[in-house]
Amino acid sequence: MKFAFYPGCVARGAGPELFDSAVAVMDRLGIEWVELTGASCTGAGVLQEKDQKLGDILNIRTLAMAEQLGLPVMTICSTCQGVMAQADRRVRKDADYLEEINGYLAEEGLSYSGNTTVKHLLWVLVEDIGVETLKKTFVKELSGVNLAPFYGCYIVRPSDALGFDENPERQTSLETVIESVGGNVVDFPGKTACCGFPILLINQRNSLRMVANHTGTASELGADAMVTPCPLCHLNLDGYQPKARRQNNRGKADLPIIHLPQLLGLAMGMDAKELGLGKHLVNTKDIIGKVESIPVAS
Amino acid sequence: MNSKLKVSRFDPETMGSGQRRWDEFEMDLHPSATVLDALIQIREEVDGTLALRCACRASICGSCGMRVNGEAKLVCKTRIADVAEEGATIVIEPMGNHGIIKDLVVSLDPFFDKVRQVDPYLQPDAEPEQGEFVVNNDSMENLLTAMNCIMCGACVSDCTVLEVDEAFIGPAALAKAWRFVEDPRDDQRDERLKELNEVEGGIWDCTRCFKCVEVCPKDVAPMDRIMEMRDMAIEAGNRNTSGYRHTESFSKSVKKHGRLDEARLAVESAGYTNIPRLIDLAEIGVKSVLKGKMPPIVPHKADENEKITRIFERVESERNT
Numbered sequence: 187m188k189f190a191f192y193p194g195c196v197a198r199g200a201g202p203e204l205f206d207s208a209v210a211v212m213d214r215l216g217i218e219w220v221e222l223t224g225a226s227c228t229g230a231g232v233l234q235e236k237d238q239k240l241g242d243i244l245n246i247r248t249l250a251m252a253e254q255l256g257l258p259v260m261t262i263c264s265t266c267q268g269v270m271a272q273a274d275r276r277v278r279k280d281a282d283y284l285e286e287i288n289g290y291l292a293e294e295g296l297s298y299s300g301n302t303t304v305k306h307l308l309w310v311l312v313e314d315i316g317v318e319t320l321k322k323t324f325v326k327e328l329s330g331v332n333l334a335p336f337y338g339c340y341i342v343r344p345s346d347a348l349g350f351d352e353n354p355e356r357q358t359s360l361e362t363v364i365e366s367v368g369g370n371v372v373d374f375p376g377k378t379a380c381c382g383f384p385i386l387l388i389n390q391r392n393s394l395r396m397v398a399n400h401t402g403t404a405s406e407l408g409a410d411a412m413v414t415p416c417p418l419c420h421l422n423l424d425g426y427q428p429k430a431r432r433q434n435n436r437g438k439a440d441l442p443i444i445h446l447p448q449l450l451g452l453a454m455g456m457d458a459k460e461l462g463l464g465k466h467l468v469n470t471k472d473i474i475g476k477v478e479s480i481p482v483a484s
Numbered sequence: 485m486n487s488k489l490k491v492s493r494f495d496p497e498t499m500g501s502g503q504r505r506w507d508e509f510e511m512d513l514h515p516s517a518t519v520l521d522a523l524i525q526i527r528e529e530v531d532g533t534l535a536l537r538c539a540c541r542a543s544i545c546g547s548c549g550m551r552v553n554g555e556a557k558l559v560c561k562t563r564i565a566d567v568a569e570e571g572a573t574i575v576i577e578p579m580g581n582h583g584i585i586k587d588l589v590v591s592l593d594p595f596f597d598k599v600r601q602v603d604p605y606l607q608p609d610a611e612p613e614q615g616e617f618v619v620n621n622d623s624m625e626n627l628l629t630a631m632n633c634i635m636c637g638a639c640v641s642d643c644t645v646l647e648v649d650e651a652f653i654g655p656a657a658l659a660k661a662w663r664f665v666e667d668p669r670d671d672q673r674d675e676r677l678k679e680l681n682e683v684e685g686g687i688w689d690c691t692r693c694f695k696c697v698e699v700c701p702k703d704v705a706p707m708d709r710i711m712e713m714r715d716m717a718i719e720a721g722n723r724n725t726s727g728y729r730h731t732e733s734f735s736k737s738v739k740k741h742g743r744l745d746e747a748r749l750a751v752e753s754a755g756y757t758n759i760p761r762l763i764d765l766a767e768i769g770v771k772s773v774l775k776g777k778m779p780p781i782v783p784h785k786a787d788e789n790e791k792i793t794r795i796f797e798r799v800e801s802e803r804n805t
Contacts, residue, residue, distance in 0.1 A: 387750060
């Protein structure tokens, strides 16, 4: 199983612990990968509000690079997943548009013909690897650990770009993974809502109200941590949670926010430090302690 | 088919604001039955006190917006079989972000106040010369997307910004604003864009979460309309918002490096003269450094990033001609 790996800007910038933990986990899962180091940022929806065609050119360029390698794209960012899938859907629906886009790529010797796909690691886990095989890589059952899922908007909407009709299991994939490590799913309505990150630098008050609502609700329902496949959500939910909680007078303690690969790594028995759990702004020592107290299955 | 409906109930005469009661109904329904059919059957055969609003039963009037399993829908357009397996429970609640009058009936007064806020009528400078405005077909077809809105309130119900800020004008009213900004008969385009750019709860407060696009039963795609107005507002010369600085900085970074320069984006969005925000950012920056993570001072670049720059230059020059 080999992928053209697209980690996204945050995993390569402000959230290096995501990249490191993902690579460590992929190794254990037997996923081979080659990083698309020449690919651009997806535009994250921001570039698209200025010029959607420009965004589509950049993303189709990334897909064309993977196609040239004969590999499907794998990402570890919900936002990248969604933005690339939206661009892919637009060119698949309109052959003239695809031709127009390919016109911008010809200079580089690239051309896209729709012979690749883009898949988040989360979907690879449930679709390509499968829960039974995944479980065999775990050495710990995180029973008694209460985990709230938090998807990130672009991996759940718009649904018609995300292949939910053909792959309905994607809609509950994060809960499936939490159950596969033996954790308890803390279900709450905010799990598919917005974390507030896109307006953090524009309307911080509203952004932090969202952070406080989601982390506060999950905590009140007994969550020990929140798990997300989106590094942008992580930046907001982790980095701004203490301030959000203070400003909105919500909850007594901060809720650790764990990247999806870090959760897998914990179940695989990896060292918390190696997984970068010490790099979060919300202290993760309680959740680490809870996991470390669980004996490795013999 | 056998169906279980769990229905949210609120009686203003006996319950305080914010309270609710759940009633469960088990019924045998035709496989093609809609959620509205089921609710009407409950009202007529089981509990005549159940309050709900409906009229056309054909997704034209926009009266029967409700939340079904947590998502806003027109219940006349929603078949039971499409939202629940045989025997599974379907949860029905009034729409979110609206005040509840009784059971499943919400107040639409704030909804229409927001629509009125965007001056939803044509404002031409002069009478048409020939007694009527002649408009080409393409511009009317363009407007059709937003004109399909039936004012059901589904987008407002599930808007993640309205959940935390009732001052946000919201998806429905902003889509309506777009409809007049784009109408060639209107002469207040620039004034409208300036207002939507500056007013509290205007175009820059949307989080781009796609909820409104997902739940709209008429494919109005309010979020897409809001994004178009952001670009139009910038093109019309409105460059005084952190939203504008954010978009510009983002674009500049990807153009130059192929990747996002997070540290610079944060600073440039705040604005170099916005001292309180810069202090706030410095606090997070210092904490990140102490934890051993911080966006690199020298931004990370895509390999052969000049190729990405060339694509930007080509698209920009085509746009300017």
